[in-house]
Amino acid sequence: MYRLSDVTKEYNHGAVLALREVDLTLADGEWLAVRGPTGHGKSTLLQVMGGLDRPTRGTVEFDGRDLGRMSEAAVTRVRARSIGFVFQAFNLIPTLSAAENVETALVPLRVGDAERRRRAAEALDAVGLADRLRHLPGELSGGQQQRVAIARAMVKEPAVLLADEPTGNLDEDTRDDIVGLLERVWRERRLTMVVVTHDSAVAARAQRIALMRDGRLTIAPTSPGVDAIRPRTDAVG
Amino acid sequence: MFWTYLRRELRRRMRQAIFIALGLALGIGLVITVTSAATGVQNAQAAVLHSLYGVGTDLTVTQPPKQGAGGTGISFGFRQQIKQARSGQVAAGTKINDNELQNTQNGTLSTAQLAAVSRQQHVTAATGALALSDITVTGTVPPLQAGSGSFSSNFTTSTFTVDGVDVARDTPGPLSSAAVTSGRAFGQADATADVALADASYATANKLKTGSTVSIGGTTFTIIGIVSVPQGSSPPDLYIPLAKAQQIGATGTAKLSNDVNTIYVSADSASNIPAVQQELTRLLPSATVTDASDLASQVTGSVGNAASLANNLGKWLSVAVLAAAFGLAILLTMAAVTRRVREFGTLKALGWRGSRIVGQVMGESVAIGVVGGVAGVGLGYLGATIIDTIATKLSAITGASPASVNGSGVAAKLAQQVNSAATHTVYVTLTAPVTLDAIGLAVLLAIAGGLLAGMFGGWRAARLRPAAALAKVE
Numbered sequence: 068m069y070r071l072s073d074v075t076k077e078y079n080h081g082a083v084l085a086l087r088e089v090d091l092t093l094a095d096g097e098w099l100a101v102r103g104p105t106g107h108g109k110s111t112l113l114q115v116m117g118g119l120d121r122p123t124r125g126t127v128e129f130d131g132r133d134l135g136r137m138s139e140a141a142v143t144r145v146r147a148r149s150i151g152f153v154f155q156a157f158n159l160i161p162t163l164s165a166a167e168n169v170e171t172a173l174v175p176l177r178v179g180d181a182e183r184r185r186r187a188a189e190a191l192d193a194v195g196l197a198d199r200l201r202h203l204p205g206e207l208s209g210g211q212q213q214r215v216a217i218a219r220a221m222v223k224e225p226a227v228l229l230a231d232e233p234t235g236n237l238d239e240d241t242r243d244d245i246v247g248l249l250e251r252v253w254r255e256r257r258l259t260m261v262v263v264t265h266d267s268a269v270a271a272r273a274q275r276i277a278l279m280r281d282g283r284l285t286i287a288p289t290s291p292g293v294d295a296i297r298p299r300t301d302a303v304g
Numbered sequence: 305m306f307w308t309y310l311r312r313e314l315r316r317r318m319r320q321a322i323f324i325a326l327g328l329a330l331g332i333g334l335v336i337t338v339t340s341a342a343t344g345v346q347n348a349q350a351a352v353l354h355s356l357y358g359v360g361t362d363l364t365v366t367q368p369p370k371q372g373a374g375g376t377g378i379s380f381g382f383r384q385q386i387k388q389a390r391s392g393q394v395a396a397g398t399k400i401n402d403n404e405l406q407n408t409q410n411g412t413l414s415t416a417q418l419a420a421v422s423r424q425q426h427v428t429a430a431t432g433a434l435a436l437s438d439i440t441v442t443g444t445v446p447p448l449q450a451g452s453g454s455f456s457s458n459f460t461t462s463t464f465t466v467d468g469v470d471v472a473r474d475t476p477g478p479l480s481s482a483a484v485t486s487g488r489a490f491g492q493a494d495a496t497a498d499v500a501l502a503d504a505s506y507a508t509a510n511k512l513k514t515g516s517t518v519s520i521g522g523t524t525f526t527i528i529g530i531v532s533v534p535q536g537s538s539p540p541d542l543y544i545p546l547a548k549a550q551q552i553g554a555t556g557t558a559k560l561s562n563d564v565n566t567i568y569v570s571a572d573s574a575s576n577i578p579a580v581q582q583e584l585t586r587l588l589p590s591a592t593v594t595d596a597s598d599l600a601s602q603v604t605g606s607v608g609n610a611a612s613l614a615n616n617l618g619k620w621l622s623v624a625v626l627a628a629a630f631g632l633a634i635l636l637t638m639a640a641v642t643r644r645v646r647e648f649g650t651l652k653a654l655g656w657r658g659s660r661i662v663g664q665v666m667g668e669s670v671a672i673g674v675v676g677g678v679a680g681v682g683l684g685y686l687g688a689t690i691i692d693t694i695a696t697k698l699s700a701i702t703g704a705s706p707a708s709v710n711g712s713g714v715a716a717k718l719a720q721q722v723n724s725a726a727t728h729t730v731y732v733t734l735t736a737p738v739t740l741d742a743i744g745l746a747v748l749l750a751i752a753g754g755l756l757a758g759m760f761g762g763w764r765a766a767r768l769r770p771a772a773a774l775a776k777v778e
Contacts, residue, residue: 110775119653120771140657147655154774158650162312167305174305175655183305219654 068227068259069093069116074125076111076282085111086122087282095226098253098260100270103279109263110231112279116261117150117229118142130226147175151220153249155232157212159204159219165191165211166200169219176223190218194248210241214248221252228253230262234269246272310667317640321672324633328676328753329683331626332746336684338622339745340736341691348734361476362577365421365567365584366592367411369555396447400459403440405466405521407555410435412563417588421567424583426576431477432564434468434549435540438520464506465540466520468549468564471495476568479531479543487514487529496547500525504532506541520544521552629676630753637669637761648765649773658766665765666758673754681746688736695734 069091076086085108093099101109114120115127118134127134130149134142151172159168169187178186191200194214204212213233220228233249234242246269253260262273270276276287314321388394415432422430443459467478471490474480479489485504500520502512507530512518516527525544533539546564553560571580577595584593641648648661 111771114771114774117653119774120769143652143655143657146653152650152653154650156646158646158653158774160309160647160650162316163309167308170305171651171656172654175657175660180305 068095068097068130070126070128071116072126072128074112074115074122074127076108076115076120077123084282086115086284088125089282089284091277091284091286093259093261095259096257097275098258098262098273100273100276101261101263101279101284102265102267102270102276105265107279108282109279111282112284113229113231113261113263116227117152118146143175148223149226151223151225151228153213153216153220153228153230153233155235157204157209157216157236159212159215161204164201164203165196165207165215165218168204168215169222172219172223186222187218190222191215193221193252194218208241209237210244213237213241213245217245217248217252221256224256226259228258228260230260232263232265234264234266242266242269306664306667309664310671313668314671320636320640321675324636324672324757325676325679327629327632328673328750329679331622331629331753332677332680332749333683333687334622334625335749336681336738336742336746337687337691337736338619339742340684340688340738341734342619343739343742344691344734344736347737361480361568362571362574363569363581363584363593363595365413365569365588366565366594367413367588367590368592369409369411394445396445398445399443400445401440401442403438403519403522405436405438405549405553407434407553407560407565408437408439410565412555412560412565413567413588413591415562415564417591418564418567420587421569421584424580424587426572426580426583427569428572429473429476429570431470431473431475431568432546433470433478433566433568434546434553434560434564435478435566436466436468436549436553437463438466438542439463464542466500466542466544466549467540468546468553469543471545476570478540478568480568482531482533482539484529485532487527489529489531490543490545494528495545496551497545498523498525498548499528499545501529501531501543502527503539503541503543504530505539518542523548523552626749626753630756633669633672633753633757634760637665637757638764641665641761641764644765645768645773648768649770652768652770653774662758662762662766665762666755669758669761670751670754673750673752673757676753677747677750680750681743684742684746685738688738691734691736695736 070093071089071091074086074089074091075084077084087108089112091099101112103109111120115122115134116129118127118129118137121135125135129145132145134145137145159165160171163171166184166187169190170183173183173186188197188200191197191214194217196211196214196218199207199211199215202211204215207215213236217233228249230249234245237245249260249262250272252258260273262269264270278285278287413432418430418432421427440462441459442462446458469477469479469490471494472492474482474489479501484501487501490499490501500518502510502516502518507513507527512527512530514527514529517524518527519525520542525542525548531539531543550560550563569580569584571577581593581595584591651661652658
């Protein structure tokens with residue numbers, strides 16, 4: 068799915084090196100957790116993998132195509148079709164209801180109104196919010212808002228889910244719910260998933276853990292919580 | 305999704321949206337009010353011009369008075385009598401009653417020149433007329449030692465205006481917009497008859513009716529009809545056949561046989577008026593050829609002031625308020641985009657194209673602009689209604705005496721009185737009609753304001769790098 072080769076990202080004309088010669092290969096359906104201290108390049112790695120930013124050097128191959136060399140319009144199409152994002156602060160549109168927020172992910176795919184509404188309702192039902200369709204983000208708890216954000220990321224059935232500190236704003240109980248939900252959708256949808264997290268308990272659920280420090284990525288040999296790559300057909304735990 | 309998102313976003317920043325819309329409304333309302341007032345002033349000017357020069361008149365030709373050719377308004381006979389009184393040839397106590405029909409305002413044009421004008425290309429009709437003043441000076445010659453001050457105070461002048469008109473043709477001419485309210489109009493048979501038409505206002509003030517008689521330049525005329533001209537006009541007091549006016553009128557001592565002092569000209573189309581004006585200027589180099597816009601510029605008084613106010617202060621005030629409103633809308637829209645940077649970054653992460661986000665921002669701005677436009681039309685109507693309600697009658701002063709009056713003697717003082725009476729002051733009511741053009745302009749301005757603000761806001765949103773936008777802390 069992903070092959071990153073010698074990826075370097077500089078800011079301020081080289082004054083800040085966010086990523087240093089990162090090499091990473093990620094197979095289809097793999098779940099990678101990226102840990103590391105704040106400000107050491109975790110989010111930058113996710114942005115480069117999601118086509119939200121371009122590397123200064125190196126290549127970011129996604130399904131065999133280099134995102135760094137694609138036009139902005141082409142990268143936008145890739146994001147619209149194949150990549151789902153989940154953010155720490157949920158990033159829901161405050162004026163739109165839960166269902167309408169989920170629908171925003173289908174707008175670039177030009178899905179018709181009725182179909183959009185149906186799929187948004189299904190996605191919210193899948194994350195346990197069937198009774199919160201018309202609620203505004205301000206009327207939902209943090210955990211519920213993150214569930215809406217996950218539904219928004221999943222409604223277009225992407226190949227990849229990139230989550231940046233998805234439990235960073237949540238309490239411990241809610242964190243476990245959200246991690247459980249992410250794990251479930253990963254299994255059900257055969258997703259390739261990259262989760263950036265500070266939380267060792269969240270990282271422990273991934274197949275592989277990578278450590279990011281000073282922009283350098285180090286892959287741990289095996290994840291402490293996973294014995295092997297789980298088959299995508301596993302039952303939801 | 306577009307409309308839902310737009311509606312919800314406008315509802316979220318309702319206060320700001322109302323603020324922007326009000327700013328635009330104020331600017332647009334001012335534009336409509338000023339445009340309407342300007343239209344009203346133009347209508348008032350047109351009413352004045354039509355009343356003075358007649359409907360259907362495209363150009364008028366007049367001749368400036370010759371230097372030293374009289375034209376002071378004081379009859380030659382009376383001036384002679386003053387001279388004789390001063391030299392003692394007329395005894396103190398002698399009663400003077402001098403009545404003459406004088407050409408006090410303009411030089412003269414011959415009927416041959418009138419014929420030449422009517423032969424010009426694009427001229428459909430040309431009519432000559434004589435605008436004259438009947439002047440009566442009465443009094444008793446005082447003793448010589450009483451001095452010039454008391455000398456002049458012993459005499460009184462009374463004047464009324466008389467137009468000699470072509471009985472064979474009303475249009476163009478002074479009677480073109482007149483309606484007969486009693487009696488009859490002139491007919492061809494009246495060409496040399498001692499008959500007159502009286503203006504309705506003058507007839508009422510002087511208790512004249514059909515069959516009454518009046519003395520004009522010492523000749524008795526019978527009133528055959530009363531005519532009324534549209535409101536706001538300043539017609540002459542009496543109309544007589546042109547031939548009679550030429551027979552009894554004079555410029556100083558010079559008789560007016562075969563002369564006119566105003567030629568009214570109609571062109572075959574509005575687009576040919578400048579060409580006709582050029583031809584007539586070439587044909588009569590010493591004459592003054594004026595079209596409606598020239599005439600409008602000669603109209604003074606509060607109509608002129610209102611026109612100047614609407615065209616200058618009003619126009620620039622509207623432009624300034626509109627520019628401020630546009631600037632405000634742009635700044636507030638850009639500020640709103642800055643506050644929504646992370647929102648737009650999220651949408652870009654979801655795969656929204658930049659153009660779609662720009663469209664969303666522009667849609668919001670245009671919606672505010674349309675609301676501002678509707679409110680602006682309302683404000684414009686309100687402004688126009690206020691003008692209609694509070695506007696007092698405007699005065700238009702025309703026909704100021706071109707003849708200069710020199711000296712400080714008795715004749716000069718009396719001449720000034722006469723000439724002052726010869727100017728026309730017309731009163732017209734100012735209305736501010738809101739036209740479809742003004743409303744169309746307002747709608748265009750509203751959309752333009754919204755588009756402008758949306759373009760700047762959208763440009764700001766489109767330039768956002770998704771990664772940078774998402775990194776923005778709210």
